Amino acid sequence: MIKVQDLSKQFGSKRVLRNVNLEVNDGETVVIIGASGTGKSIMLKNIVGLIKPTSGAIYVDGVDITKCSSNDLHESQKKMGYVFQEAALFDSLTIEENVAFGLRTLTNLGEDEIINRVAHCLEMVGLENVEDLKPSELSGGMKKRAGIARAIAYQPKYILYDEPTTGLDPIMTDVISDLIISLRKHLKITSIAVTHDMKSAYKIADRIMMLYKGEVIFNGTPEETRKTDNAVVRQFVEGSSRGPIETDRTFKEMEKI
Ligand SMILES: Nc1ncnc2c1ncn2[C@@H]1O[C@H](COP(=O)(O)OP(=O)(O)O)[C@@H](O)[C@H]1O
Numbered sequence: 001m002i003k004v005q006d007l008s009k010q011f012g013s014k015r016v017l018r019n020v021n022l023e024v025n026d027g028e029t030v031v032i033i034g035a036s037g038t039g040k041s042i043m044l045k046n047i048v049g050l051i052k053p054t055s056g057a058i059y060v061d062g063v064d065i066t067k068c069s070s071n072d073l074h075e076s077q078k079k080m081g082y083v084f085q086e087a088a089l090f091d092s093l094t095i096e097e098n099v100a101f102g103l104r105t106l107t108n109l110g111e112d113e114i115i116n117r118v119a120h121c122l123e124m125v126g127l128e129n130v131e132d133l134k135p136s137e138l139s140g141g142m143k144k145r146a147g148i149a150r151a152i153a154y155q156p157k158y159i160l161y162d163e164p165t166t167g168l169d170p171i172m173t174d175v176i177s178d179l180i181i182s183l184r185k186h187l188k189i190t191s192i193a194v195t196h197d198m199k200s201a202y203k204i205a206d207r208i209m210m211l212y213k214g215e216v217i218f219n220g221t222p223e224e225t226r227k228t229d230n231a232v233v234r235q236f237v238e239g240s241s242r243g244p245i246e247t248d249r250t251f252k253e254m255e256k257i
């Protein structure tokens with residue numbers, strides 16, 4: 001399991017995450033929701049060890065990756081696939097090369113096995129005949145899927161998705177949600193997914209956690225989320241401009257007119 005304990009992250013005097021706690025049990029999909037700039041990506045980057053917290057601990061299968069040796073950190077990182085917010089594919093490489101990149105650079109797998117595994121991963125995410133294309137030749141939804149194929153190529157135990165559906169149309173969003181559910185079912189993957197999209201959140205989550213100004217203000221099942229009387233959570237999930245969440249001044253000024 002992944003256990004985040006009293007995680008805080010500060011950049012200079014700016015406190016981005018404050019005493020965040022989260023437990024993700026094996027087989028679970030936990031969705032993190034929250035407004036832009038509230039610390040969701042920073043939280044994922046801490047969990048995969050791309051950045052170090054200011055204080056707190058992050059246990060991946062019992063190993064505190066914030067304090068272990070760099071060897072142990074690499075071992076833990078091999079268990080985690082990370083799907084970047086912007087797919088983050090290498091523009092100059094083909095899709096096949098992108099998905100194979102980690103396998104070629106970080107494992108001792110033979111070329112035949114790599115080719116097979118890449119083909120299998122692309123098939124799992126529903127991409128066909130794209131091996132030789134460059135990322136610029138793919139639609140937004142296809143790029144997201146290629147990013148997911150790259151993350152699962154490692155056969156990770158955990159997968160962390162950073163806004164896997166942002167920028168996609170509603171139908172493609174639903175296709176990606178179904179893909180996340182299917183990966184969980186077929187690969188028994190444990191997931192943490194950051195999203196703004198409540199339809200997708202309700203569909204894929206076992207549990208929904210909301211970050212607000214760097215703090216966890218809610219953690220519950222989708223059912224509990226729908227029913228909550230926490231005004232901040234309600235405003236966010238209902239997508240309303242009215243409520244306790246500060247909107248920009250322009251809006252308030254417009255109200256007066
Ligand atoms: N390297 C950095 N230095 C300073 N501030 C940062 C850095 N990275 C992110 N931040 C700030 O941390 C806050 C949270 O960022 P982020 O986790 O990316 O938000 P989001 O919830 O939209 O994913 C933002 O206000 C962002 O400007």
Ligand SMILES: [Mg+2]
Binds near residue numbers: 040042085162
């Ligand atoms: Mg983000």
